[in-house]
Amino acid sequence: MDIEKQNIPCLITIFGATGDLSHRKLFPSLFHLYQQDNLNEKVAIIGVGRRDWSNEKFRSEIKLSIEKFVKDTHKLEDFLEHVFYQSHDVNLKESYDNLLQLSNELDNQFNLEGNRLFYLAMAPEFFGTVSDFLKSSGLTKVKGFKRLIIEKPFGTDLKSAEKLNTQLRKSFKEEEIYRIDHYLGKDMVQNIEVIRFSNAMFEPLWNNKYISNIQVTSSEILGVEDRGGYYDKSGALKDMVQNHMLQIVSLLAMEPPISLASEDVRNEKVKVLRAIRNIKPEHVRSYFVRGQYDEGVINGEPVQRYRDEDNVDPNSNTPTFVAAKVLIDNFRWAGVPFYIRTGKRMKEKEIRVVVEFKEVPMNLYYDRDKQLDSNLLVINIQPNEGIELHLNARKYIEGIDTEPIKLSYAMTAQDKMNTVDAYEGLIYDCLRGDSTNFTHWEELKATWGYVDTVANYWDEHPAPFPNYPAGSNGPIKSELLLSRDNFRWWDFN
Numbered sequence: 001m002d003i004e005k006q007n008i009p010c011l012i013t014i015f016g017a018t019g020d021l022s023h024r025k026l027f028p029s030l031f032h033l034y035q036q037d038n039l040n041e042k043v044a045i046i047g048v049g050r051r052d053w054s055n056e057k058f059r060s061e062i063k064l065s066i067e068k069f070v071k072d073t074h075k076l077e078d079f080l081e082h083v084f085y086q087s088h089d090v091n092l093k094e095s096y097d098n099l100l101q102l103s104n105e106l107d108n109q110f111n112l113e114g115n116r117l118f119y120l121a122m123a124p125e126f127f128g129t130v131s132d133f134l135k136s137s138g139l140t141k142v143k144g145f146k147r148l149i150i151e152k153p154f155g156t157d158l159k160s161a162e163k164l165n166t167q168l169r170k171s172f173k174e175e176e177i178y179r180i181d182h183y184l185g186k187d188m189v190q191n192i193e194v195i196r197f198s199n200a201m202f203e204p205l206w207n208n209k210y211i212s213n214i215q216v217t218s219s220e221i222l223g224v225e226d227r228g229g230y231y232d233k234s235g236a237l238k239d240m241v242q243n244h245m246l247q248i249v250s251l252l253a254m255e256p257p258i259s260l261a262s263e264d265v266r267n268e269k270v271k272v273l274r275a276i277r278n279i280k281p282e283h284v285r286s287y288f289v290r291g292q293y294d295e296g297v298i299n300g301e302p303v304q305r306y307r308d309e310d311n312v313d314p315n316s317n318t319p320t321f322v323a324a325k326v327l328i329d330n331f332r333w334a335g336v337p338f339y340i341r342t343g344k345r346m347k348e349k350e351i352r353v354v355v356e357f358k359e360v361p362m363n364l365y366y367d368r369d370k371q372l373d374s375n376l377l378v379i380n381i382q383p384n385e386g387i388e389l390h391l392n393a394r395k396y397i398e399g400i401d402t403e404p405i406k407l408s409y410a411m412t413a414q415d416k417m418n419t420v421d422a423y424e425g426l427i428y429d430c431l432r433g434d435s436t437n438f439t440h441w442e443e444l445k446a447t448w449g450y451v452d453t454v455a456n457y458w459d460e461h462p463a464p465f466p467n468y469p470a471g472s473n474g475p476i477k478s479e480l481l482l483s484r485d486n487f488r489w490w491d492f493n
């Protein structure tokens, strides 16, 4: 991280501290921030969980996770001295009274200047309850700042998201609520804005005059793992499209902000999300494709179908794949489809954006009837990180022909060394009070509004699932979605 270190004193309280996210992401990220001096001695972290653990037991568990996920562990013992544990029942007033007492003690001991950050990394049904108790117990009555980081899912539809938001707003102001979308913490997602707005060669072409379509893919090899219970109620539409996919679309499509201040960037994102054409129920089938994985083979190993996964209904109608054609009704994008595609148990792990440019007016070269290859700007987000520009260059045969060439830049391990994970940057942003890479309520409102129609239509019209084998690129209809418009998905592997 090359931003100036700010060393903000703070008490960080993590609800759900014994869970998977805390172990894999949050504590390794906090440790790395500490190790890099982005958190200093004036920090204390309380892990809150149901289990009846002591500080020592919690520290030893955290230590194991950190050693697993961070290579260089110097200063780990020092860091652990800032870590505490509180066994907690989210529905019990006494638990919050105890937490308040511990918080006040740590505030004095570590000189935290009354700054408090609460991180909800727990089952979403408790978000509202915890937030209410934080206020009624006096935990949010602070001398310094108070902030709330909240994990997804933020509601399961617009109505429940509104309800949750109203409840949170009783204890926190909008600017104190940091809704995580971990895609916004990814280096190459943050790079989209930089590529667009710091290069003279892209922005003039970034519109419906020169771009024919934009494709955003996020495919996973993994299935639902041990999250069947959650996933079967959510599915790819709510788990990925409503948040990560539409966030990437908004960054690709927004107008240049007047500055990089959170509010200016957000205003542009909200504007473009509102400009997405709402789908009428009778048009869902033309704009959206859903899929659910069948058994198949991945990396030579057989894998079971979705309906046989643990905690999944054997007749489940939940999509594990979604592709969609998103249209943005504004002057810049009218007529340019944004195709998005996401799925589990697919052929490869790939998060990628492809911007396809329109053809030149005519082919002057050898075979004039041949269509020239499209110019593409490819933004590789994960696991490869970098950009590629696909162009046409000279190929000598009897006449002059063209052949596609590729200019590419890949981020090196050196470039990536500074952070352990997207979460690290996001937590640091929150400590500094920078909400640019978090989801504002207005963005959520727009995306839930868009997705709800599709979800409702699908609930009412079950699909002939399963319809794609594990280890493939998804259902055939996903190819048809583009071929109908004379396009195709750009897959490079």
Ligand code: BG6
Pocket (backbone or CB within 6 Å): 218, 220, 239, 240, 351
């Ligand atoms: C999460 C989803 O938000 O993103 C998961 O809940 C999904 O289902 C994950 O696996 C994908 O994240 P990434 O960073 O691996 O692409």
